[in-house]
Amino acid sequence: MEAEAHIAVRKNRMSVLARCNAGRLQELWDRLGLDPAHKTLRGPESGLVMLRGRVGGTGEAFNLGEATVTRASVRLEDGSVGHAMALGRDGAKARLSAIIDALCQNLETAALIDAEVVAPMQEELDRADETRRQQTAATRVDFFTMVRGED
Amino acid sequence: MYVAVKGGEAAIDNAHRLLADRRRGDRSVPALTLDQIAEQLALGVDRVMSEGSLYDRRLAALAIKQARGDLIEAVFLVRAYRTTLPRFGYAEPVDTGAMLIERRVSACYKDLPGGQLLGPTFDYTHRLLDEELDGDAEVGPGRLRMGAEEPVSRIADILGAEGLIEEDLDPSPLDEPGDINQTPMEFPLSRAMRLQSLSRGDEGFLLALGYSTQRGYARSHPFAGEIRIGEVEVEVCSPELGFAVPVGRVQLTECQMVNQFKGSAKAPPQFTRGYGLIFGQSERKAMAMALCDRALRAEELGEDIVAPPQDQEFVISHCDNVQATGFVEHLKLPHYVDFQAELGLVRSMRAEHAEPRDESLPDMKEAAE
Structure with a gap:
């Protein structure tokens, strides 16, 4: 159970890091003043992943087309390893995301990073989603029936 | 020489x-x-x-x-x-049911759950040129409408309950779908590989073929069951981590075309579906793709193959505009030697043509007339 919860938190953090604006991430990161020594295990390197859909939305999988992704893996001095992968070709962001992923193996550091970096960005992303949702909702058609006037 | x-x-x-x-x-x-x-x-x-x-x-x-x-x-x-980038792997199939929707319309049901969401559409514009765009006039943001999020159901969820529409299930989830980038094209192609080809096919070509099915070539009585545009999450399975890593979102357009089906020995009469899924926002192409997908299922559904949109070889081999432009445009490259050969051939044919006919062969002359 605990492992599952840990994975869920880590996945959510990775999702925020993948979607966030690189400049904003750097800004929040710089405020923390952390600069851990690390060794690059892989990358940052850009490549392709093949995206997939499902026939009719729910059926058998099919290959839709590729997307660029960039990934990086790092190891900190204490041995913790971090990974990152995000759509696009931003190597610096992938490396920083991998460092953050590695740091978050330590629960105390994770609490700090989640509070100071991940949570604010998540809030901003959620707010942008909510604005989009409300803008779409404003284009919803409200049907009304014409009064026939027979009785 | x-x-x-x-x-x-x-x-x-x-x-x-x-x-x-x-x-x-x-x-x-x-x-x-x-x-x-x-x-x-x-x-x-x-x-x-x-x-x-x-x-x-x-x-x-x-x-x-x-x-x-x-x-x-x-x-x-x-x-x-x-082609210059390495392939890292395959993403998990996206869940278009969980899309952050920017537009969603159905021509089948007026009041389906989630409603008709027009989104940023060209529909209902008057197609009059807007002189203001000649400058850089201030443009306000879209209006907002508060309210709780409502689930947006799929057309198949509504019709499926009565068995009126074919279900799309994954019969063998562990099978890898074919990839046209990795394997040579051999006909007949699986539906999965056809969809991959169509999804990257030329919009104009698919549009024309889809249009032809509406005009009576491989007629299939389509309804735009549902069109949705929006962002979906992409996850890539990571062997290092042992779970699927979210890598961001992509915007897709999905079209579920609903088509009449008379039924066959194997299946009762029900609605069948054509499917379109496209990168970015392009409902014209998603709709055309869905029409072509449905037409290409003729053999599977026991329909007569009578028109080009039902012919896999014809549709899939010609829908790729990079291949098409390569072959058409190669004609402008030097063909000096080929042309010299043709020139010699035409000259000798003309010389033969100009020779007086041999009157001793009246039968052949008659036949030629």
């Missing part, structure tokens, strides 16, 4: 330099930025991503700039770039 010739190096250099000059155009006009292209010519960018089969807005914007707005040339550039 053929003598190899070389030449044109300086001419080619100068032509490319001239191309760069013309691409830039009048230097007193500010140069386009990639951000401007990605933001303000977004649907052109989407088309290049879709037909280039590579989701990367910035690369597509760069390709459009480099190609001077020639979208097929831009698609070509993107395809070429693609």
Whole structure:
């Protein structure tokens, strides 16, 4: 159970890091003043992943087309390893995301990073989603029936 | 005898330099930025991503700039770039049911759960040119409407309960779908591989074929069951981590076309479906793709194959505009030797034609008349 919860938190953090604006991430990161020594295990390197859909939305999988992704893996001095992968070709962001992923193996550091970096960005992303949702909702058609006037 | 010739190096250099000059155009006009292209010519960018089969807005914007707005040339550039990158793996199939929806309409049900959400559509505009866009007038943001989020159900969820529409289930989830990038094309193709081809196919070609099915070639009585546009999460399975890593979102357009089906020995009468799924925002292409997908299922559904849109070889072999433009445009490359051979042939045929006919063969003459 605990492992599952840990994975869920880590996945959510990775999702925020993948979607966030690189400049904003750097800004929040710089405020923390952390600069851990690390060794690059892989990358940052850009490549392709093949995206997939499902026939009719729910059926058998099919290959839709590729997307660029960039990934990086790092190891900190204490041995913790971090990974990152995000759509696009931003190597610096992938490396920083991998460092953050590695740091978050330590629960105390994770609490700090989640509070100071991940949570604010998540809030901003959620707010942008909510604005989009409300803008779409404003284009919803409200049907009304014409009064026939027979009785 | 053929003598190899070389030449044109300086001419080619100068032509490319001239191309760069013309691409830039009048230097007193500010140069386009990639951000401007990605933001303000977004649907052109989407088309290049879709037909280039590579989701990367910035690369597509760069390709459009480099190609001077020639979208097929831009698609070509993107395809070429693609081949320089290593393939890291396959993403998990996206869940379009969980899409962050920007537009969703159905022509089958007025009041389906989630409602008709028009989104940023050209529909219902009057197609009058807007002179204001000649300048840079201030544009306000979209209006907001508060309210709780409502689940947006699929058309199949509504009709499926009564068995009125075919279900799309995954019969063998562990099977890998074929990949047209990795395997040579051999007909007949699986539906999965056909969808991959169609999704990157040329919009104009698919549109024309889809249109032809509506006009009576492989008639299939379609309804736009549902069209949705929005962003979906992409997850990639990571062997290091042992779970699927979220890597961001992509914008897709999905079309579920609902078609009449008379039934067969195996299946009762019910609605069948054609499916379209496209990178970016392009419902015209998603709809055309769904029409073509349905027409190509003729054999599977026991329908007579009577028209080109039902012919896999015809549709799939010709829907790729990079292949098509390559073969059509190669005709402008030097064919000096081939032409000399043809020239000799035509000359000798003309000489034969001009010779007086032999009167001793009246039967042949009659036959020729």
